[in-house]
Amino acid sequence: MRFIFKTDYDQDIRILKHSGYWWSYGILLAVMVATPYVLGSYMQSQLVFVFIYAIVGVALMILTGFTGQASLGHAAFLAIGAYTAGFMQSLGVPFIVYFPLAAVLTGVVGALVGFPALRLHGIYLVIATIAFAFIVEEVLARWESVTHGNEGMRVRTLDLFDIPIPRDSDAFYFLCLLVLVGVSVLALNLLRSPTGRAFIAIRDSETAGKSMGIDLAAYKVKSFAISAAITGMAGVLFAHKMTFISPEMFTLLLSIEFIMVIIIGGAFGVHGAIFGAIFIVMVDPFLTALKDDVPVLVSSIASSLGMAKETATDLRDDLSRIGSAAGLKGAIYGLIIMMFILFEPYGLYGRWLKVKLFFQLFPLYKRATFKRQKTYVKSERNR
Numbered sequence: 587m588r589f590i591f592k593t594d595y596d597q598d599i600r601i602l603k604h605s606g607y608w609w610s611y612g613i614l615l616a617v618m619v620a621t622p623y624v625l626g627s628y629m630q631s632q633l634v635f636v637f638i639y640a641i642v643g644v645a646l647m648i649l650t651g652f653t654g655q656a657s658l659g660h661a662a663f664l665a666i667g668a669y670t671a672g673f674m675q676s677l678g679v680p681f682i683v684y685f686p687l688a689a690v691l692t693g694v695v696g697a698l699v700g701f702p703a704l705r706l707h708g709i710y711l712v713i714a715t716i717a718f719a720f721i722v723e724e725v726l727a728r729w730e731s732v733t734h735g736n737e738g739m740r741v742r743t744l745d746l747f748d749i750p751i752p753r754d755s756d757a758f759y760f761l762c763l764l765v766l767v768g769v770s771v772l773a774l775n776l777l778r779s780p781t782g783r784a785f786i787a788i789r790d791s792e793t794a795g796k797s798m799g800i801d802l803a804a805y806k807v808k809s810f811a812i813s814a815a816i817t818g819m820a821g822v823l824f825a826h827k828m829t830f831i832s833p834e835m836f837t838l839l840l841s842i843e844f845i846m847v848i849i850i851g852g853a854f855g856v857h858g859a860i861f862g863a864i865f866i867v868m869v870d871p872f873l874t875a876l877k878d879d880v881p882v883l884v885s886s887i888a889s890s891l892g893m894a895k896e897t898a899t900d901l902r903d904d905l906s907r908i909g910s911a912a913g914l915k916g917a918i919y920g921l922i923i924m925m926f927i928l929f930e931p932y933g934l935y936g937r938w939l940k941v942k943l944f945f946q947l948f949p950l951y952k953r954a955t956f957k958r959q960k961t962y963v964k965s966e967r968n969r
Contacts (some may be wrong), residue, residue, distance in 0.1 A: 601774050618763055622756045630759055634827055636860075636867045637762040638820050643847040643859030644766075644773050645816035650845075651853040652782060653809040654789030656708070658841045659699070659715035662722035663814045665836035666692045667821020672739040672831060673732055681746050688822050689815040696814020700807035719841060726833040738832030741825045753827050762823055766860075769816055773856050776812070785809055846919060850926050852933025861934040873918065 602608055622630050642660060649655050667688040674684035703714050726733045733739060744751040744758065751757045776782045784805045787795035796802055825831050843866055851862025930937055 601771070601778070615767075619760075622759050627754055630756075631754060632867055632871070634753075634759055634762050636863045637766045638824050638827065639844070639847055639867055640860045640863035641766050641769050641820040641823070642817050642844050643851065643863050644769050644856055645813040645820070646844055646848050647853065647856060647859050648773060648776065648785070648816070649809050649813035651848060651855075651858070652777065652785040652789060653806065655703070655806060655809060656712045657715040657813075658712050658838065658845060659719040659722075660813075660817050660844045661836040661838070661840040662719040663692050663696060663817035664821040664824060664840070665722055665726060665831075665833070666695055667818030668741075668825035668828075668831045668836075669726065669733055669739065669821075670818070671822040671825045672741045675742055676739075681744055685819065685822050688818045692818025692821070693811040693815030696817075697807050697811040699814070700810030703810070704803050704806055716838065716841075719836075719838060723833050723836060726836070733833070736833060738830055741829050741831060743829075744826045753829060758826070762827075765819060765823065769819070770856050770860075772816075777856075781805070781808065842919065846923060848933075849923055850933055852935035854932065855935055857938075858933050858935035861938070865934065869922075 602611070621633065625633075642664065645663075646657065646660060649657055670688040670691055671684055674687065675681075679687075699715070699718050703711050706714050727736050729735075730737075743753070744761075746761075749757075751761065777786075784795065784800045787798065787800055788802060788805055792802055828835070847862035847866050848859060849862070850865050851860065852858030926933060932939075
């Protein structure tokens with residue numbers, strides 16, 4: 587059990603609270619650096635998608651987790667960043683220029699979206715961001731002179747200082763890892779700054795925040811802009827990873843996946859975005875393998891139990907048709923979201939904190955330590 591004796595106020599806002607964090611994060615970073623030389627190309631590609639989804643998760647964490655503003659339009663911000671990269675690359679602009687330019691452009695668009703959303707809350711804000719996502723998708727499909735419309739746009743190999751970095755190379759893996767680490771450090775520093783504390787005050791109670799002199803409109807717009815800018819950077823990496831982008835890739839389902847990242851990972855810390863990204867990216871190949879293997883396994887078990895071969899074959903075909911049914915993936919995602927909201931509202935990171943606390947206090951833990959506390963909606967807190 588570790589006891590931390592604080593002797594100054596700066597200890598409350600340190601990113602790494604004690605030396606144990608240096609060891610744990612150092613070991614984790616060393617493992618991530620060694621991963622490309624140990625795992626195959628498929629797992630390395632999946633980890634790149636984990637990094638990209640985690641970057642978007644950190645962006646959503648700033649907007650939703652820190653500021654309390656819901657959004658189902660981050661696929662549109664990802665699309666703006668991706669198409670900015672494709673268009674600028676076609677003009678011969680180098681990566682070192684269009685990467686920050688995509689962040690600036692997406693941040694400006696995010697600020698413009700934040701202005702009309704100032705008076706919206708809850709489900710109305712969600713509807714407004716969905717409408718924005720549909721508008722962006724329609725613009726991408728109609729503005730053929732820039733986006734090539736529904737035909738899509740080819741994105742060439744990333745070129746950094748005249749050095750080509752293919753999407754399956756170790757260099758691209760390290761680039762995405764570097765961006766994720768930088769964005770995470772930025773978010774942690776933002777959280778302990780006056781701006782981050784204002785975000786949290788707005789999330790907890792807008793009435794109390796306004797009474798303390800916080801400019802609600804300015805900080806909400808700033809939160810939208812920062813979140814959109816980070817998502818735009820992820821969009822650039824996403825475009826180079828996919829090498830081809832089209833409006834059909836940036837749909838509402840992708841925005842729902844981004845929301846699932848912070849719901850499943852935990853919406854109260856940057857770590858939750860990374861946990862959620864790992865879950866979302868890895869659950870798709872798991873469901874695919876499950877869809878292919880379960881019918882064969884059930885058919886084999888049925889045959890071993892004495893079922894007729896024709897009946898076992900029909901059972902396998904029926905299960906295969908169910909696994910290939912349209913909308914099944916969305917239904918499973920919805921079920922996962924409901925299960926986490928009902929039984930683990932703090933997400934995977936919250937569960938990890940409970941497990942860590944259990945071993946830290948063992949054998950002196952109390953059962954009430956892990957009892958879920960009652961929460962109140964904002965309208966009840968203001969009474």
